[in-house]
Amino acid sequence: MPALPDHGLPQDALFEKLTRFSAFDAPWRSGKTFAYMYDAGPEVDAVAKRAYTQYLSENGLDPTAFPSLMMLENELVGIAAKHLNAPEGAAGSFTSGGTESCMLSVKTARDHARAMKPHITAPEIVLPVTAHAAFHKAAHYMGLKKVLVPVNEADHRVRPEAIEAAITPNTVLIVASATNYSHGTLDPIEAIGKIAAERNILFHVDGCIGAWLLPFFKRLGAPLPAFDFTVPGVTSMSMDWHKYAYCPKGASVVLYRTKALRQFQLFACAEYTGYTLINTTILSSKSAGPLAAAWAVLNFLGDEGYMRFAKRIYEATQKIVAGIEATPGLRLLARPDTCLIAFTSDEFPVFHVIDEMKKKDWLLQAQFGAMGSTENVHLSVGQSNFEQVDEFLKDLKEAVAAARAIPRSNVVAEVKAEVAKLSPAEASPQALAHLMDVAGVSGGKLPERMADLNQILGALPPKLAEMALTQFFNDMYTAKR
Numbered sequence: 144m145p146a147l148p149d150h151g152l153p154q155d156a157l158f159e160k161l162t163r164f165s166a167f168d169a170p171w172r173s174g175k176t177f178a179y180m181y182d183a184g185p186e187v188d189a190v191a192k193r194a195y196t197q198y199l200s201e202n203g204l205d206p207t208a209f210p211s212l213m214m215l216e217n218e219l220v221g222i223a224a225k226h227l228n229a230p231e232g233a234a235g236s237f238t239s240g241g242t243e244s245c246m247l248s249v250k251t252a253r254d255h256a257r258a259m260k261p262h263i264t265a266p267e268i269v270l271p272v273t274a275h276a277a278f279h280k281a282a283h284y285m286g287l288k289k290v291l292v293p294v295n296e297a298d299h300r301v302r303p304e305a306i307e308a309a310i311t312p313n314t315v316l317i318v319a320s321a322t323n324y325s326h327g328t329l330d331p332i333e334a335i336g337k338i339a340a341e342r343n344i345l346f347h348v349d350g351c352i353g354a355w356l357l358p359f360f361k362r363l364g365a366p367l368p369a370f371d372f373t374v375p376g377v378t379s380m381s382m383d384w385h386k387y388a389y390c391p392k393g394a395s396v397v398l399y400r401t402k403a404l405r406q407f408q409l410f411a412c413a414e415y416t417g418y419t420l421i422n423t424t425i426l427s428s429k430s431a432g433p434l435a436a437a438w439a440v441l442n443f444l445g446d447e448g449y450m451r452f453a454k455r456i457y458e459a460t461q462k463i464v465a466g467i468e469a470t471p472g473l474r475l476l477a478r479p480d481t482c483l484i485a486f487t488s489d490e491f492p493v494f495h496v497i498d499e500m501k502k503k504d505w506l507l508q509a510q511f512g513a514m515g516s517t518e519n520v521h522l523s524v525g526q527s528n529f530e531q532v533d534e535f536l537k538d539l540k541e542a543v544a545a546a547r548a549i550p551r552s553n554v555v556a557e558v559k560a561e562v563a564k565l566s567p568a569e570a571s572p573q574a575l576a577h578l579m580d581v582a583g584v585s586g587g588k589l590p591e592r593m594a595d596l597n598q599i600l601g602a603l604p605p606k607l608a609e610m611a612l613t614q615f616f617n618d619m620y621t622a623k624r
């Protein structure tokens with residue numbers, strides 16, 4: 144029974160347990176993981192850990208008590224501003240991750256509109272379907288209406304005319320990606336910036352995954368148009384340090400063209416009985432570990448270190464893209480501008496490739512065919528994958544042959560037929576539990592092979608898939624008592 148022990152355990156026993164618990168986690172140090180992890184190797188790891196633990200306990204709640212945290216943050220925001228060509232007077236904040244940066248950009252836009260456009264009572268944000276789910280979360284948490292914009296099927300970029308058509312008198316923010324996560328493509332930022340400036344609407348460019356890397360790719364010769372603050376209409380940007388800047392999780396930045404705009408992000412509360420509360424970001428008490436580690440990693444690697452890594456990523460991506468294009472049965476969904484690759488198959492259910500690759504310890508990610516996309520396999524290529532590219536392509540070929548030979552699943556066809564009869568309004572928890580059961584999910588446990596389940600989830604209308612996922616996760620996280 145995992146109750147709190149009466150007496151504390153000895154350290155050896157504790158750490159032996161933690162090591163044992165992690166035995167089934169993704170083996171990301173192998174260079175065979177193509178999602179979730181951004182591994183710069185043991186030397187950078189050691190620098191990050193040292194700085195992280197040095198600042199682990201300091202509290203980011205109050206810069207007057209810990210002035211060094213404000214100094215570290217100001218230095219980091221300065222690096223970001225220079226990297227993204229922000230003008231003098233730009234301002235930003237260090238945040239806990241991409242989601243927080245994106246959510247803050249939406250909060251800022253909402254509060255800016257409240258002050259500057261008080262006639263707007265039902266604010267809307269214009270979102271390409273490739274914009275990250277963090278913006279949907281922001282709209283959900285803050286009660287904003289989303290106006291979703293389809294993207295061009297051929298290259299998965301949003302068309303400026305489609306953005307323009309989605310603008311209404313209630314629009315408080317336009318979002319575009321540099322680049323999007325799903326397909327790695329860069330939206331036409333210059334054209335959208337022009338529209339935003341003409342209409343006097345705030346424009347956020349989400350560079351959480353792409354914006355750190357893109358300037359390095361440009362220097363390596365990638366043909367990239369302007370995507371940052373050099374574009375006049377861009378009013379804010381987000382960029383994650385904990386992705387391709389190789390900092391430990393909990394590190395991102397949100398930047399605004401002016402300090403006046405950033406002010407709408409801040410929150411103060413003097414209507415309660417405790418200490419004066421003034422927060423620049425969502426969290427209040429927070430470890431300074433991620434901040435100190437980000438500062439240390441950036442300064443440890445420097446421009447030369449990041450260029451070295453970017454070159455490995457650039458070359459690995461090009462080789463993998465060419466390998467996929469040369470593999471019969473696979474089709475690239477778009478030519479990526481960064482190192483994010485999406486491929487599908489028109490000949491067999493592509494999710495079987497993920498299961499086949501998993502047998503050889505590769506971790507690839509499933510992306511459902513939602514919102515006009517096609518079900519596909521995603522790869523976030525990192526510098527740690529560089530040495531594994533040949534082995535990856537060889538195994539991929541074998542996985543494709545194996546996937547092709549797998550007979551089509553009756554279960555998938557049956558569930559798809561049942562789903563077609565179900566509407567979100569009549570989908571009871573019981574009906575969804577039954578569907579999940581048929582798909583192989585039972586008692587909060589996932590099946591060994593995920594292809595059928597992923598095909599089924601991908602076939603559900605988005606609202607039903609969201610219900611199924613929240614129901615399953617609510618079941619899966621069960622307190623041990």
Ligand SMILES: Cc1ncc(COP(=O)(O)O)c(C=O)c1O
Nearest residue numbers: 240241242275277323324351352
């Ligand atoms: C483009 C983009 N925006 C936002 C996010 C959210 O970032 P996080 O997972 O750090 O919250 C991601 C994550 O991959 C992303 O790719």
